[in-house]
Amino acid sequence: MQNKNMLMIPGPTPVPESVLLAMAQHPIGHRGQDFNQIISEISQNLKWLHQTKEDVLMLTASGTGAMEAAIINFLSSGDSVLIGNNGKFGERWVNVARAFGLKVDEIRAEWGEPLDPEMFKDKLMNDKSKKIKAVIVTHSETSTGVLNDLETINKYTKEHGEALIIVDAVTSLGTVNLPIDKWELDVVASGAQKGYMIPPGLGFVSVSQKAWKAYQNSNLPKFYLDLGAYKKAINNNSFPFTPPVNLIYGLQIALRIMKAEGLAQMFTRHQKLAQATRIAIKTLGLNLLATDESASYAITAVSSSKIDITNICYVMKEKFNIILAAGQDHMKGKIFRIGHLGFICERDILTTITCLETTLQLLGDTSIVSGKAVSEALKFLP
Template sequence: MLPDQHILRIPGPSPIPPSVERAMAQPMIGHRGQETKDLLATIRPRLKPVFGTEQEVMIVTGSGTSGLETAVVNTVEPGDEVLVVVTGAFGDRFAKICEAYQIRTHRMEVEWGSAATPEDVKQFLETHSGIKAVFATYCETSTGILNPIRDIAKVVQDTSDALVIVDGVSCVGGVQTRMDDWGIDVLVTGSQKALMLPAGLTFISVSDRAWQVIDSNKQPRFYLDLRKYRDSLEKNATPFTPGLSLLFGLDQVLNLFEEEGLENVYNRHGLMMKMTRQAFRALDIPLLTSDDAASPTVTAVKPEDFAAEDLRKAVKQSFNLSIAGGQQHLQGKIFRIGHMGYCSPADVLQIIGSIEIGLQQIGKNVDLGAGTRAAQQVYLEESR
């Protein structure tokens, strides 16, 4: 193992492309100068296709969680009634943010490892006519599921006047996202996942309908006030000091997306998901989620005859390979592999091969190469 070689395959932060690292190393410029205005003018229209929107995408310097809090504090106020679809730790986080702001929060609890169903959302809304907003997570990182956001948004529109507010932190840039066509009112993502940047930026886009609510919302806010970001962005500026080095990197990330083509980006993520899942099937190690609910950006594995933490330690020690563990009640019961952003099928083969050795090291007798062969076969079949 090389001491300075770290193979990072957790579901965020994700590896950063070398060209993006070089872009972020540019000399600092004045954040109120013309150079920054020009940079934002270049970035603004190119972010829109990633979100699938004609709306502006506002850039807030902060983590993905700051984006979730921004979505809450701008759209609802104390006493409002909301529904939060909880399919894992990050749906739970959305609910906790709402509760912190004294929002009347209904939780729709879904078994971890399963996706929410539009039918359940519809049934809840039919019996709760006062819901102002429905909060949902697109990719639930803690379990590796992808919620059917398009279908959920449709039933919300058909059943109520509630806003549809979506956490897309772990998948926007890695899966097809069509905010306008699907009727999403507020969509949030972060920089450190499929967008291939360090943590530190959150991105938020808002529908016309949601802007009406935001403009009339009496909830106090200052740094997270989306009206400030909207008004500043019209002048190619930000209301507060931006993360300039990250903006340099973002410009290059958008170059990479455009060179590969967004549909090809999405297809690559889908291929890596299939390779990873088929590999563990070949190794006879259970997956947490069904194929229908699986996310293209992260895979959760739930072993039955060995400890997930033992495997994580083994591959870390032997290869400096980092894979993630479980969260909350799944801690110690699952491990998770991130295959998003700056990740390719070749990386998946490396991950699976390393894990096979790690399994042997902890006493799990597997047919070395079986998982790798299965992943290779998926690659060959999908590449025809």
């Protein structure tokens, strides 16, 4: 059935109708006072969402553009960086850093496993000459549904004293507590089509005072993603280059929706949705890629030893119009991923579980007890 699709992928995520309708307004000039006022409101609310007093800069770019900006503004050619790589987006950090001539030392873990903070500790403690200029970590690894222990890795980075901590919070911002100022995170990158509940097209970067000092010494070439220009402009509630005006309309509304819910409530909601999803998956006899201890609240990755993953996704789409995300790279055909971040409520999880249960039955899984997965999930959705 056309137009009946339900997005349960980790981005783009569903968008509230009030946001969509805001985006359907005629654009206004981005150099006028009316627009400045919108930016003024958004800037304040972005600081609230990021739990920071510093400016959060907005780029006309997808998340990868924000990640690139997070590197090229604060580092120089030949700088040594320590990058956590346990999935597609950790790998992307490595690729971006190498493209700009950084010396990359990787801390690796298998896809589905969390990064081991102690491995960061070893490298950082042994760096007596303070060669490591930045520790770069993906908080919630979208490709596997693993939440890395950023708090502990950051603690060791702080003990090192020199290195910046640069974070991909693309699927963690708004889904799990990320107190940027309290933890003194230096650079945090994120993207619109995730917890923000708006369509893709905007990247965000928060920058600490320590990072701005590093900016002064960065020699990597930049113009479009030169955050100094964005910082200067945002002080006047403006942009150095034309911003995506209609997406900004949507962001204004989405941030109001978030503020009305409250940070603590947002985090609790995502936690519950993740827990309900996970127990339902287990009850259905499917396998969770990430352990309970390292599970992201935003995404659940699922494998199966009994039913072909590709068939599950196919039936979910064709029969129920529910879109799940496939595995990426070598995980293709081995896992599917359920996105449950942003504009997702309890009903969406129950719907997904119910349809997944029926899908498995249709695919010949006789072990399923009808209704059991939903009733288990409900234990986490009081």
